[in-house]
Amino acid sequence: MSDGALTVLDGNHLRAIDLSLPEAEVSLTGAQVLDLADSKASSSLFGLSLPQSLKSSALKRISLQDDDVFRLKELDREQALKVITDYITAIADELKDDPLVISVLDGYTLRLFLEDEDDFAMLAENLFTDLDVEDTGKINKNEIRNALVHMGVEMGVPPISEFPPLSDILKKHKADGEEELGQAQFAELLQPVLQELSEALAKKHFVTIQNIKIVNGSKLRKLLADEKQLNIIVEKILADGSGNTEKIRSFLEKTGTELGLPPSEANEAVALLYDAVFADLEEAGEDKFGNLVKQILEKFAEQLEASPVFHDI
Template sequence: MADGGLTVFDGSLLREATVSADSLFSASGDGDPTTIDGAHLLSEAESVASSLLLGLSLPENLKAATLRRLGFDELSFRSLHFNRESASETLRKYVAAVADELRDDPFVVSVLDGSIIRMLLEDEDDFAMLAENLFTELDRDDTGKLCKSETRNALAQMGVEMGVPSPSDVSLLALLVNAKSDDLLDDILRKHGAEGEELLGQAQFANLLQAVLQSLADALGLKPIVVIQDIKVINGSKIRQILANEELLLDTIDRIFDKQTASELDGGSIRKFRALLEKDGTEFGLPLAGSNEALVLLYDQVFGSLDIQNDEELDKEAFGSAVKQILQEILNQMESNPVFHEPEGN
């Protein structure tokens, strides 16, 4: 798993796991209890799911949605009691429910383990260019000198794409590696003397930045950080739900067909259906096609494979059959090759 690369959490890591609540019973200091309460089981379930997701803490909305899928809210679940068998069964169901939630609404992460930083440092030419660009950008007064303290700003400008975590993520890393302070970055900067107002030339600044980055890469290598990216994964989950519900599918087809023929005497057409998907595919969990080149290419492939001419007018039965075929093919494509979509404003 490459540092800085995008990894999709879609529940597959959890589906392959074997889990048990036995440790909750054997870990008690009062012998072997016959039951445990829901609060302890919920804490264990969240911990198990987190460990299977590379240590990422479950977002609150994911935890709430998982309990709803099991038919509980947090308060009612915590009030329950479980014996050894029912606890293990419920734990398995919880992990499976998290997997199902991630299948329907996956998210994208970057795993920062220091590898991109190390690759950057190993390529002398690439690093020299990066250091020069950062120096020029931070030297706003064009003095040819920078304070040592600007090293922190250089790291902030590099960002997750270059494998450098944000300040909040670095604070988390400090706890994971038992740093001397709550901010690992402070420790690293202090270690290399990258604080204060002493002025450095470009070459000196590059040498200091190199040393700081090496220490940060070493820390990430010991304890990688998983960072959630604000990128939506479009994998056809809403289309899957429509296709799995015959009544919903027929109702959807009826509404689309009626809308197309409301002001015309002819029937529906594939061209009009594609235009609907491109302009407003939210009903099918799809973003605007104009803002996503991968989605346009997918549409070209799916609609280009049809035997029906795009402009051919179809009656409701033929139109419904074509729509179903199109949705199924879009789903097939997205299940194997999800489309990534960055929300507007990012």
């Protein structure tokens, strides 16, 4: 895997995880079991620190209360293994319903810039120009931090506050001073900083969650399997008069995200999805209106399962 590539975490990475317990342990506390499970899950997800919301949802899914009583409770090996198995399975199921999109920074993108003199020269020039807001041909040495912020994750640079080795690299090269630099001097400082950063990332990858939502039809499938909830949706659509396909579309465009549909205004792909689902539908009388709604939602679920929609959060 290399910088810039997006990876979807949909739970599959956790399905074949090794759930064995440390041989030496006869019993474990609830806290130790959860920590062990989190560690195993994180290792299988490229070292990602699991979001608290994901962990909480997984615990809720298996009706496990993560409180002092449980955390202090002694569990024998059989009990501990069951908790770990159920918990990691729940995390996988949560990711299936609501996948995460991550980038793994391993220094690859930075190495590409550094290996090509022309690319690096252009990068340094563009950064210097952006930072030289007063067009004096000079910037302070400490602007190197802003240069790295400008590059960002998209160009292989992790946030300084979240990757401690980068702060150490900047200190090593005394990049916090007020000394003024010209463009050539700026490039001379930037190059070793990026070189050492790429080496640090090669040793310890940085994983970041992207602000991207994936809608894959999983939530919609759950709704379709719940007849009571489905009937409530039908009643809501019919609440202000007789129903037709236009009314269904209008309702779904306004409230579909609550049901598991992507926002209708998200991007062109969503507009095309709606057009495809509502193409060639026949109107239905009130007695068959519920079947029509179900048919439409099933078409959405099928389309999203085959081609999940990505949109910015």
